[in-house]
Amino acid sequence: MAVPGNAGIGRKWSCHPIRYGDRDTFFEIVEQNAVDLVVVGPEGPLVEGMADALVKRGIAVFGPTAKAARLEGSKVFMKTFAQEVGIPTAPFKVFKSPTAARAYVRTLDVPPVIKADGLCAGKGVVVAESVSEALSAVDAILERRAFGESGAAIVVEERLHGQEVSVQAMCDGERMFVLPVAQDHKRLKDGDLGANTGGMGAYAPVPLVTPELEKRIRDRILEPTLTGMRDRGMPFRGVLFAGLMITPEGDPFLLEFNARFGDPEAQVTLPLLQGDFGQVCYACARGELEEGMLTIENRHSLGVVLASHGYPKNVRTGDSIRGLDEVESLEDVKLFHAGTRALGDRLVTSSGRVVTIVGMADSLQNARDRAYQACDMISFDGMQLRRDIGGRALS
Missing domain, CATH: 3.30.470.20 (ATP-grasp fold, B domain)
Known part of the structure; x- marks a missing residue:
């Protein structure tokens, strides 16, 4: 079983779409099902x-x-x-004081990487292209507390x-x-x-x-x-x-x-x-x-993410997804659901990254071909994908 799960998991196993952070209900589910x-x-x-x-x-x-x-x-x-x-x-230094952090950044010849200390949903790292961008990141994290307590301290490190x-x-x-x-x-x-x-x-x-x-x-x-x-x-x-x-x-x-x-x-x-x-x-x-x-x-495997319209900022949801059943029947192709949900007899998009299509083969090129052939069988309005996954390794 899965908590909360999604439409893909729900096709094979039971899902319990409880509210994030609802521990009491989660523990009840675990105990009632002798997990x-x-x-x-x-x-x-x-x-x-x-x-x-x-x-x-x-x-x-x-x-x-x-x-x-x-x-x-x-x-x-x-x-x-x-x-x-x-x-x-x-190499790195840790700062809690915005004044001290700014003073240090101004001494650097090369723009650094600025990292908020805590969890920030993947948005707490700034790979600065200039000293001024690094200083802006220091201000946003330490001064204006853009990430709350997750930004009570920062790491300033050398860019690799x-x-x-x-x-x-x-x-x-x-x-x-x-x-x-x-x-x-x-x-x-x-x-x-x-x-x-x-x-x-x-x-x-x-x-x-x-x-x-x-x-x-x-x-x-x-x-x-x-x-x-x-x-x-x-x-x-x-x-x-x-x-x-x-x-x-x-x-x-x-x-x-x-x-x-x-x-x-x-x-x-x-x-x-x-x-x-x-x-x-x-x-x-x-x-x-x-x-x-x-x-x-x-063997080799290669996966391509199909993302919703507007991802990663202004994500649109609710678009009908077509072609998933056909892809699930393909040999050496796996379909992983992420942002999908059932709406009547349809599957629709429910978040930014919708599905990942993985092709497997005896070579990276063949795995890539399988993955993209499967991607071309799926469609939904506003679908986004990259066409160059694995390209660096194959070039």
Whole structure:
């Protein structure tokens, strides 16, 4: 079952569309249905202690405690932790005073990155193109409190250059299973133009990340994180998502941690796994992950997000979606619902990112062809998509 779920999940399983934050009703649903395992998807409930509350009720949770979720919930905590355990990350300073922050920014020769400390629904990071833009970000976050208490402190860090990739690891507090490396496409339009979004598509694996580089990422970033969190009395159980920058010299640097699966990275990596995914989540929740419970297929996957009219700012909803049933019958294509809801006998758009179409094949090019062929079978008024997902890897 899913809470709250969407129209796609509702076709196969039961959904309980309760109001966000209604813990009492959620716990009633869990207890009435004798739920053995809860997988917490969003970062908000994790940072607010949902996993802690479930564990107190004797229910296994695939997701970190509130303390461990600070890896995502606090940029200051994450950067300080990375520095303490020797994880390569951009040089940074932390400020609570807008006056001190502005004075520091004015001393910089290169515009920095400004990050609000807390959760800001993906809007709390400004990659400044000029010192004046950086100063405006400082004013907005610290002076005018655009993000409330999430902006009580900021991180000012050096901007790194290279290619961004995402690595997700399923962890049980001591051990981990690392998923294939993925590369997301954040900008709305082809050629990495347009507004920043939650992600317009992704692919996996990433040719840039060789087996040797993947080992370095594990040894220098993932393992020190798991060990460091354990040693600090907050073992990390759940998905550790590392957003990395691979510099032109081939060195990995940590940009951010998330405490849950990435979207759309999960959609292109999970289909490449073989094994009992639910059992692995349960094993991680109980600290019992074993080698060999999951394996990775030697295949490629590529996902394309179909977004609503006006996304990401002025989203229009309620448009009828056509072609989903035909796509669901295709071989080596998976359809993941996001912003869909049932309206009578129709499915309509209900939020910005509507569905993700994933093609799988023995090569990235063939996976891409499958995904786009499926995309062309779907339509709704105002539909937006990028036509260049995976293009950098194929060029």
